[in-house]
Amino acid sequence: MKGWLIVNNFMKSAKFDEIYAYLKSAAEKEQIQLEILKTGALPHSVNALKERVQEADFALFWDKDVVLARQLEACGLRLFNSAAAIEKCDNTAFTAVELERAGVPVPETYAAPLTFEGIRIDDFGFAEEAAEKLGFPLVIKENAGSFGKQVYLASDMDDVKSIIEKIGHKGFILQRFIAESSGRDVRVNVVGGKVICAMLRESTDGDFRSNVTLGGHGKAYTVNKEQEAAALAACDAMGLDFAGVDVLFGDGGKPVICEVNSNPHFKSTIDATGTDLSLYIMKHVKNVLG
Ligand SMILES: Nc1ncnc2c1ncn2[C@@H]1O[C@H](COP(=O)(O)OP(=O)(O)O)[C@@H](O)[C@H]1O
Ligand SMILES: [Mg+2]
Incomplete structure (x- = not known):
């Protein structure tokens, strides 16, 4: 082959x-x-x-x-x-559409209306309405981003406006901040409809983002049945062969899907769990192609 x-x-x-x-x-x-x-x-x-x-x-x-x-x-x-799965994962607004459509639990999310390069956002009505529903602090994410670098926490409307001005014409979402999960989440690695391994990630410097690239610490973690079901449902909704699913701790620990990575950067998972995802991915390819 x-x-x-x-x-x-x-x-x-x-x-x-x-x-x-x-x-x-x-x-x-x-x-x-x-x-x-x-x-x-x-x-x-x-x-x-x-x-x-x-x-x-x-x-x-x-x-x-x-x-x-x-x-x-x-x-x-x-x-x-697949192209469709990668495309949906790579856009955080599309991800929310697919997960909400499938009834997978996500933080309440509002996408920004489209603008164009050179056309400033000079009306923040949509953001004020979203903020009324979401409360403060709230999370703002550029539609395209990775390693936590395009994810922001806004503590009031002034913050919201200056973040939006910085983002410019690029698309973004406003999302409820899941306070119970501040600084920690679970990276659940799924291949071929099965959870292979998971890693609990915790930030070490008080950052609300747990990304290892930003200094978060990862350790091996065993998912419970609810987390497993939510991660698998998310992959199913997005039509993924494999993925790294970021799962937040919602009310009472209930899983809330933060994002789904179609090209998971699995080195930190290997370091934390000893499990090499690439072996499972290649086995899956072989299984599918027979
Ligand atoms: N709605 C949220 N509530 C609480 N924490 C969040 C929320 N969204 C993101 N985070 C934190 O920020 C990190 C990065 O966000 P994520 O959507 O996974 O973006 P990236 O693709 O850059 O990793 C998450 O791993 C999580 O720790
Ligand atoms: Mg992430």
Whole structure:
């Protein structure tokens, strides 16, 4: 079996290279020949890709270049994860739509009305209405973001306005702050409809965000039945083969889904739990393709 590991064309990062190396070595263990391909090495054109895709049985799509993902699918290539799933995960507003549609518990969320580059948001009525429902502090998240870097906590309307002004024309959501979960959550790793392992993440410097990249500490964690059901329902709703699901502690510890990562950065999970997710991902690919 032969596959492509498709990675971003421009990002140069040892942190990501490490993940690609884990995936490649896991593929070898499953007798899968996995070739690392930067997105720029493939023509971004359905007609030009038609012949090229004959070289591969599947692609492990480790980028957010959903245009290429869709083009590859149009040529009949099986992607792990699918273009639609990656697209929905990569946009926090779309994620909320899919999870709410499926009845998966999420923090109450309001998306910002669309604006365009060069057109300032000069009417904060929508944010005032959301704030009335959500109370303070509230969470603001850019629609695209990772490692906690585009997630903010606003303690009053002045804060809300200055955060929105900083975000500019990029889309964002306003979300209820789940205070019980401040500074901690559970990263639940799911492959092929099963929870493989989980990690409790706790911030160490009082930050409300628990991301390991921001200094959070991870340790192995055993999910309870409710957390397991919520994480699996979230993956199902998003149509994911595998994912890292961030689960918050709601009222009385009840699970609330914070976000779903289609390309989970699983190094911190390996460090905390000793479980190498890439082995499960490659086994799943083999199972699906038979
Ligand atoms: N609504 C919320 N209530 C409480 N904490 C939150 C909320 N949303 C995010 N967080 C915290 O911020 C972290 C980063 O948010 P997340 O949506 O996972 O963005 P990213 O994709 O950047 O990791 C979460 O892991 C969690 O600790
Ligand atoms: Mg996260």
